[in-house]
Amino acid sequence: MNRVITISREFGSGGRTIGKRVAERLGIPCYDQELIEKIEEKSGLAKEFIEERGEYTLRGGWLANAFADRSMNGLSVQDYLWTVQRKTILELAEQGPCVIVGRCADYILEGRADLLKVFIHAPIETRAKRIVEKYGESAEAPEKRLRDKDVRRSAYYRFYTDMEWGIAKNYDVALDSGTLGLDRCVDIITSLY
Amino acid sequence: MNRVITISREFGSGGRTIGKRVAERLGIPCYDQELIEKIEEKSGLAKEFIEERGEYTLRGGWLANAFADRSMNGLSVQDYLWTVQRKTILELAEQGPCVIVGRCADYILEGRADLLKVFIHAPIETRAKRIVEKYGESAEAPEKRLRDKDVRRSAYYRFYTDMEWGIAKNYDVALDSGTLGLDRCVDIITSLY
Numbered sequence: 001m002n003r004v005i006t007i008s009r010e011f012g013s014g015g016r017t018i019g020k021r022v023a024e025r026l027g028i029p030c031y032d033q034e035l036i037e038k039i040e041e042k043s044g045l046a047k048e049f050i051e052e053r054g055e056y057t058l059r060g061g062w063l064a065n066a067f068a069d070r071s072m073n074g075l076s077v078q079d080y081l082w083t084v085q086r087k088t089i090l091e092l093a094e095q096g097p098c099v100i101v102g103r104c105a106d107y108i109l110e111g112r113a114d115l116l117k118v119f120i121h122a123p124i125e126t127r128a129k130r131i132v133e134k135y136g137e138s139a140e141a142p143e144k145r146l147r148d149k150d151v152r153r154s155a156y157y158r159f160y161t162d163m164e165w166g167i168a169k170n171y172d173v174a175l176d177s178g179t180l181g182l183d184r185c186v187d188i189i190t191s192l193y
Numbered sequence: 194m195n196r197v198i199t200i201s202r203e204f205g206s207g208g209r210t211i212g213k214r215v216a217e218r219l220g221i222p223c224y225d226q227e228l229i230e231k232i233e234e235k236s237g238l239a240k241e242f243i244e245e246r247g248e249y250t251l252r253g254g255w256l257a258n259a260f261a262d263r264s265m266n267g268l269s270v271q272d273y274l275w276t277v278q279r280k281t282i283l284e285l286a287e288q289g290p291c292v293i294v295g296r297c298a299d300y301i302l303e304g305r306a307d308l309l310k311v312f313i314h315a316p317i318e319t320r321a322k323r324i325v326e327k328y329g330e331s332a333e334a335p336e337k338r339l340r341d342k343d344v345r346r347s348a349y350y351r352f353y354t355d356m357e358w359g360i361a362k363n364y365d366v367a368l369d370s371g372t373l374g375l376d377r378c379v380d381i382i383t384s385l386y
Contacts, residue, residue, distance in 0.1 A: 119361050119367075166360060166361050166362060167360065167361065168312050168359050168360065168367035169359060169369075171361065171367065171369070172368070172369045172372045172373060173366070173368055173369070173373070173381075174312075174361035174364065174366065174368075175366055175367075176364070176365045176366070179365045180366070180385065184385065188381055188384075191380075191381075192373065192377065
């Protein structure tokens with residue numbers, strides 16, 4: 001079984017950057033944007049849809065989600081995306097050691113790869129600062145955008161994995177990138193590989 | 194403000210051992226048994242009561258706990274222990290850098306010390322093996338003892354802190370001592386101090 005690092009991260013925590021740096025240092029591929037492109041190719045779905053609906057539920061809570069784009073047999077486009085995403089992640093993990101960012105890879109690869117499961121989080125103020133620097137201001141306050149993203153990401157995780165998101169027990173290592181800094185997170189993860 | 198490492202840990206995860214080794218390596222005191230002795234001295238309560246009721250609710254669920262040893266004004270012996278425990282932890286953190294194991298020290302010292310908040314957990318099989326080695330067999334299966342301890346410890350934490358126990362976001366670093374091994378946990382925590 002290949003050694004694979006999965007990085008689950010809160011939006012704005014810098015988990016993606018950490019994943020890239022870890023992969024660079026270890027000389028192994030990091031699947032993030034590349035993963036989205038592969039899923040795009042296989043599924044025929046739009047990149048924006050994959051980015052958004054491959055990790056987040058819809059806004060509007062349970063009811064909006066239960067009926068959203070669900071066809072008569074109960075399969076939604078989001079469910080279809082989930083199956084393609086799952087298959088793609090399983091294939092990538094079979095190809096060789098790698099880092100995979102997000103998309104429930106920790107859950108999907110459990111028992112199928114030699115996993116190092118990482119969770120990256122940060123205080124909301126640090127994340128707010130980061131998303132404004134990275135994605136710019138928007139009409140909505142950054143804290144509100146983050147809370148909305150947090151709720152929808154954890155709902156997505158629960159829906160497809162039936163597990164709670166962000167519980168320490170589900171990871172080998174969970175780090176606060178705000179208090180520790182990105183570099184230290186990279187050091188720790190690299191040292192554990 | 195003194196630099197203090199708080200170690201919250203699941204029963205049987207080796208968090209206590211990790212705390213001691215970290216403190217030894219850093220040349221600072223580790224308060225665990227010594228903390229209990231100080232609380233014993235101050236409170237006049239028995240050591241066994243402090244060990245048990247300073248981190249765990251009673252068996253028997255919510256109702257048993259709500260009415261247990263509560264006097265007319267609503268203060269229980271456990272509440273009294275909490276206040277002594279809290280005061281002792283605050284005093285120790287004022288004296289100098291140290292490691293404090295358990296007893297909601299992370300919550301009690303928030304904003305009052307320069308904290309490194311650590312959570313140590315491990316898979317139930319690893320913990321079961323560890324507690325049998327350490328405390329011997331008992332009539333109850335080790336897994337059952339652990340589940341009971343987990344439930345009562347997290348109930349205690351929620352009751353006195355109004356926070357969920359074991360959520361990654363509440364700690365700077367959360368480590369699986371089962372998959373990583375105790376030595377690696379000691380290395381990581383020491384490097385972050």
